Amino acid sequence: MLRAQFSAEDRVVLLRRHLDEGVPLTRLAAEAGVPVRTLRRWRARYRDGGTVASLQRTPRSDQGKREVPQELIEAVEGLALRRPAPTVAFIHRRIADIASARGICAPSYSTVRALVAAIDPGLKTLAHQGDSAYRDAFELVYRRSASRPNEQWQADHTLLDIEVIDEKGRTARPWLTVVLDDYSRAAAGYTVFLGAPSAEQTALALHQAIRGKANRDWPIMGLPEMLYSDHGSDFTSTRLNRVCLDTHIRLIHSQHGVPQGRGKIERFYGTITTELLPHLPGYIPHSTRGRPISAAELKLEQLDGILETFIVSEYNQRPHSSTGESPVQRWGASGFIPRMPAHPEDLDLLLLTVATARKVQRDGIQFASTRYVSPVLAAYVGEQVTVRYDPRDVGEIRVYFNDEFLCRAVAPELAAEAITLEQLRGARAHRRRELKQQLRDRRSLADALPNDTRYAPPATLEAPLTPPDRTAAPELPNRLRLRVYETD
Incomplete structure (x- = not known):
């Protein structure tokens, strides 16, 4: 077992065998695969502290930090936020050239890849996909959940x-x-x-x-x-x-x-x-x-x-x-009583928008090749009425006379059948302004970098040939010239 795999509790168990049972350190070192010098150092720390915490591994002071100059980090971020998004390999080559030109140790490919991956995802989305994609993926959404039925x-x-x-x-x-x-x-x-x-x-x-x-x-x-x-x-x-x-x-x-x-x-x-x-x-x-x-x-x-x-x-x-x-x-589950319309007929007038005019006959109203009857219709024979119906339920129709509900007529053969919206908007606008400012800063740093001359063709030392002057008229022989009166 490696030393890094020993927890503080495991170290205490080893030391207790040595201190309480008298097991020699050389034997413990052979069994655990740990150098004797390491066991002696653990024993000294345990005697001084007397607790398990005294045997905890001390974290490195530079843990999580990279020895990369800040100017190179900003250059990596500026290149990564360009549109279209460049590959990590391209960014690494550009940073290596820039570091070489400035006499700085170039970061490794894995370091550049880690720097690109550490950029704020919202900033990358805003840079590469625009405002709409950033809004849909990262902006706060005011989702209000109802607390009771029919709310x-x-x-x-x-x-x-x-x-x-x-x-x-x-x-x-x-x-x-x-x-x-x-x-x-x-x-x-x-x-x-x-x-x-x-x-x-x-x-x-x-x-x-x-x-x-x-x-x-x-x-x-x-x-x-x-x-x-x-x-x-x-x-x-x-x-x-x-x-x-x-x-x-x-x-x-x-x-x-x-x-x-x-x-x-x-x-x-x-x-x-x-x-x-x-x-x-x-x-x-x-x-x-x-x-x-x-x-x-x-x-x-x-x-x-x-x-x-x-x-x-x-x-x-x-x-x-x-x-x-x-x-x-x-x-x-709550046993509540739902709120219903005071006048269901008025709801039909508002919602059943499929309407048609019909004349009341002595045997009722003929509609859709079906006869609809109601005792109320006997007093309106010969009158023009408005019929409203639900296309999915033609067992009955609603009859209106002068826009007032008259009756329901039935077809006998079918009858059996915690944050406010203002605060949310302010937070979203503030966050977007911050990201846009970061985006401008990173892109300006990338624009200020020297031009990419890695694969530029070498400059030639010979002067280019002077192209012939094609504007001057060619010299023609006398026999081809235009004859004028003066030469005749």
């Missing part, structure tokens, strides 16, 4: 990595809009659709999230205190602002171009992409550049049903890795 909901869209068959038999990639409870991670509502995201699709997802579900295993409902989304046109629409104002929901948008803070809903999308979609026909892995690995077979309605089954039966029921509880249990 904050998040809403966002994603383009699913799957192809479905539309009404015309063509393949298309659907979009998914999800409303997620921040506290429990439970999916409160969603909608899947074809075409670009719009305020109508957002309203439908929010409508499903707020209203009670027919599925008893999906109890998430009620009005949230806050709705957090990005700056998409559908989330900043006048309609959604009116919905939040009338239902006393505080609408919050993330900063432009700053995706942090929506990681929980992005993680939900990752779960859908990795755990559900690979098992469906028409799945598009990222490595195939938009090409599905199998032919599309599902229609949009079928994918809608599969998503609801996965959300209700699997995602909302299993324990979440961050909370340790299933989203449904965490949402209802």
Whole structure:
């Protein structure tokens, strides 16, 4: 065993055998593989101190320090922070040339590599990748976690990595809009659709999230205190602002171009992409550049049903890795009563944006090749009314007369069916100013270094040949000259 492998306790055990049991030092030295002179030095230190601490190894005074001149360290940092980032081998060659020119001992390759690795990662990211990459990777993020259910909901869209068959038999990639409870991670509502995201699709997802579900295993409902989304046109629409104002929901948008803070809903999308979609026909892995690995077979309605089954039966029921509880249990564990709209019909008017005009007939309202009836309609035969409906539940429609809720009409054959934001911004701005000042200092040092002449061609001693003057007109023979009257 080497001396460096002996701890202070091991040294005490050896010395106690010598002091208490009388074992000679020569025998202990042979058994432990330690020189007798070293054992005598340990014995003297132990007798003076009398404790285990007296046998601790004394750290070197220059531990962690490099005998490299400060000017070379700054030169290494200045070269490493240039864009594009040079290799360590290039930096080592340049530093070796500079040290040789200044009569300084050149640092080794490992020393230069260690100096480059010791540069602040944030400073390197800012130097090589710019402000956006530094912000996304290193700036403080104001992540507010909800303390109770329905305190904050998040809403966002994603383009699913799957192809479905539309009404015309063509393949298309659907979009998914999800409303997620921040506290429990439970999916409160969603909608899947074809075409670009719009305020109508957002309203439908929010409508499903707020209203009670027919599925008893999906109890998430009620009005949230806050709705957090990005700056998409559908989330900043006048309609959604009116919905939040009338239902006393505080609408919050993330900063432009700053995706942090929506990681929980992005993680939900990752779960859908990795755990559900690979098992469906028409799945598009990222490595195939938009090409599905199998032919599309599902229609949009079928994918809608599969998503609801996965959300209700699997995602909302299993324990979440961050909370340790299933989203449904965490949402209802406190036994709170969710805040519901005072007038559900007004919520339908605001959120069910799919509207169409119809005339009340004697047998009810004909809509989508289906007859909808209600006793209230008997007094409005021949009147023009507005019909609003949920595209995913056509078992009933909402009927409005002069923008006032009239009744619900049912289709009989379908009826069975700790730091403030200001402080955070100030800290981020201060940190960025510091890094930019360091970056300017390092780059100025690198610019002040002598030019790289390591492989420059040697200067020639011969004077270059004088190129012929091509501007002067060539001398032509008399027979080729232009004849003028004076020469005739």
